[in-house]
Amino acid sequence: MNPLLQLEGVSLRYQTAEAETVAIERLDLSVAPGEFVAIVGPSGCGKSTVLSMIAGLLPPTAGSITLNGKAVDRPLPGIGYMLQRDYLFEWRSIWENVALGLDVRKQPGGRERAESLLKTYGLYEFKDSRPSELSGGMRQRAALLRTLAIDPDLLLLDEPFSALDYQTRLTLSDEVSAIIRKEQKTALFVTHDISEAVSIADRVVVFSARPARVTLDLPVTLPGSTPLSRRSAEEFRAYFDRIWKELQHHA
Amino acid sequence: MREPDRPRSSPLPGAPSADRSAYLRRLRRDRRLITAGRVLVLLLFALLWEGAAQLGWIDGFIFSSPSRIFTTALELAQSGELWLHVGVTLYETVLGFVIGTALGILAAVWLWWCPRAAKIADPYLVILNSLPKIALGPVIIVWMGTGTAAIVTIAVLVSVVVATTSIATGFFEADPQQLLLLRSLGATKFQQLTMVVLPASVPTMVSALKLSVGMSWVGVIVGEFLISRAGLGYLIVYGGQVFKLDIVMAGVVILCLLSALMYYAVVWFEKKAGRRR
Numbered sequence: 001m002n003p004l005l006q007l008e009g010v011s012l013r014y015q016t017a018e019a020e021t022v023a024i025e026r027l028d029l030s031v032a033p034g035e036f037v038a039i040v041g042p043s044g045c046g047k048s049t050v051l052s053m054i055a056g057l058l059p060p061t062a063g064s065i066t067l068n069g070k071a072v073d074r075p076l077p078g079i080g081y082m083l084q085r086d087y088l089f090e091w092r093s094i095w096e097n098v099a100l101g102l103d104v105r106k107q108p109g110g111r112e113r114a115e116s117l118l119k120t121y122g123l124y125e126f127k128d129s130r131p132s133e134l135s136g137g138m139r140q141r142a143a144l145l146r147t148l149a150i151d152p153d154l155l156l157l158d159e160p161f162s163a164l165d166y167q168t169r170l171t172l173s174d175e176v177s178a179i180i181r182k183e184q185k186t187a188l189f190v191t192h193d194i195s196e197a198v199s200i201a202d203r204v205v206v207f208s209a210r211p212a213r214v215t216l217d218l219p220v221t222l223p224g225s226t227p228l229s230r231r232s233a234e235e236f237r238a239y240f241d242r243i244w245k246e247l248q249h250h251a
Numbered sequence: 252m253r254e255p256d257r258p259r260s261s262p263l264p265g266a267p268s269a270d271r272s273a274y275l276r277r278l279r280r281d282r283r284l285i286t287a288g289r290v291l292v293l294l295l296f297a298l299l300w301e302g303a304a305q306l307g308w309i310d311g312f313i314f315s316s317p318s319r320i321f322t323t324a325l326e327l328a329q330s331g332e333l334w335l336h337v338g339v340t341l342y343e344t345v346l347g348f349v350i351g352t353a354l355g356i357l358a359a360v361w362l363w364w365c366p367r368a369a370k371i372a373d374p375y376l377v378i379l380n381s382l383p384k385i386a387l388g389p390v391i392i393v394w395m396g397t398g399t400a401a402i403v404t405i406a407v408l409v410s411v412v413v414a415t416t417s418i419a420t421g422f423f424e425a426d427p428q429q430l431l432l433l434r435s436l437g438a439t440k441f442q443q444l445t446m447v448v449l450p451a452s453v454p455t456m457v458s459a460l461k462l463s464v465g466m467s468w469v470g471v472i473v474g475e476f477l478i479s480r481a482g483l484g485y486l487i488v489y490g491g492q493v494f495k496l497d498i499v500m501a502g503v504v505i506l507c508l509l510s511a512l513m514y515y516a517v518v519w520f521e522k523k524a525g526r527r528r
Contacts, residue, residue, distance in 0.1 A: 057435060076437075077437065081436075083431070087426070087429050091451070091453070100433075104442055
């Protein structure tokens with residue numbers, strides 16, 4: 001099967017007045033349609049930078065990034081980017097926030113889809129609320145629906161649960177995984193939490209410290225249909241240890 | 252900002268408890284006391300002034316007194332002179348305020364749009380901000396003539412720099428992550444402006460409005476001092492020249508009332524805008 005997303009020899013050098021930094025060096029990565037891939041790596045290794053490049057916000061200094069064979073040279077409509085925090089706009093209602101991408105892209109056709117997303121995922125009764133009236137978990141769910149409303153082929157999730165408390169985090173990771181699988185989306189998920197990566201993804205990719213390279217590409221098969229149930233699987237520990245050792249080795 | 256699951260405030264069913272009623276009573280009493288205190292300060296001040304003038308502690312001719320101010324204001328109102336001056340000053344101030352703010356918003360948008368222009372303009376804005384723009388009054392009169400145009404120009408000049416810098420500061424403080432989110436959706440620069448920067452800066456714009464209201468008053472009154480044709484500034488200068496300090500004081504008191512009125516109009520607008528958000 002042709003990959004949905006392909007990174008070939010991607011490098012990035014940051015320039016500042018003080019110095020030149022090699023953030024990413026010759027990175028190769030491909031994601032097949034329908035896959036749920038998690039990237040883990042030490043903090044500051046450039047995981048989020050890779051997502052920014054795939055989102056078309058930051059051009060790589062070398063190498064190529066393609067989505068469905070098309071070069072990513074600007075933010076493409078096929079990509080939905082979910083940031084660490086919800087960044088809901090307080091001056092918009094929940095409904096208007098979820099429809100943000102449709103407004104930006106002037107796609108009035110997506111309204112019905114957005115409305116059915118709100119209904120399916122339990123936010124319809126809050127559609128006229130302000131973001132500040134919602135709990136942290138609900139806000140992040142609204143942010144996911146905002147990303148899904150534009151019907152992207154590929155979802156980029158940049159530590160989407162890191163700003164939440166532990167319990168909300170576990171619940172929401174179940175919900176998000178269920179939503180993404182139900183909507184049959186491909187997802188690339190960045191986290192520094194090994195358990196989270198193993199529990200939610202089909203494949204875990206481990207990055208080295210800067211400059212980021214792929215040091216391990218590990219397919220994960222665990223029994224259980226939700227991240228929470230997968231956490232209690234027997235093999236969970238083995239996957240965790242394998243990734244933990246890999247990270248230690250390169251630290 | 253970490254958002255915990257906040258408990259929703261839920262009123263307990265049934266009649267309010269004794270504690271709650273007591274709390275509400277205290278709250279109401281507190282509010283009444285504050286209002287009474289405010290009125291009292293004004294009354295005491297007026298009473299002291301009036302008393303001092305009546306008892307001959309101060310010379311009422313030079314220091315005036317509340318009763319003299321009141322009579323003078325009444326006479327001016329009856330002759331129709333007062334309404335002319337109030338009308339002229341109000342017209343000039345509102346015009347100066349509206350033009351100054353509009354120019355300020357436009358200039359701020361321009362600075363936000365081209366960050367390089369903002370960097371180039373920065374030292375000049377700092378200097379202009381600390382320059383007493385009123386010093387340019389005589390020049391403006393030479394350029395624009397001795398009419399409303401010159402007065403409004405002075406008012407605009409005084410208010411526009413503060414408006415520009417404070418509104419632009421608000422624009423630059425718009426959350427970069429919210430802008431990043433918009434850009435990831437493919438938003439144009441104009442969409443970033445209208446969908447994030449402008450709505451996020453409503454609070455800063457309102458406080459900039461409050462500043463420029465005051466500035467416009469300063470500009471207009473000084474303009475009227477210099478040009479002396481009509482308006483409260485003219486009335487005050489005229490009163491001083493003919494040594495009728497009752498007229499000066501009446502002018503100042505009316506000015507006080509008007510500027511308070513205009514300030515509260517902005518506050519009202521702020522509340523309305525706040526409800527919408």
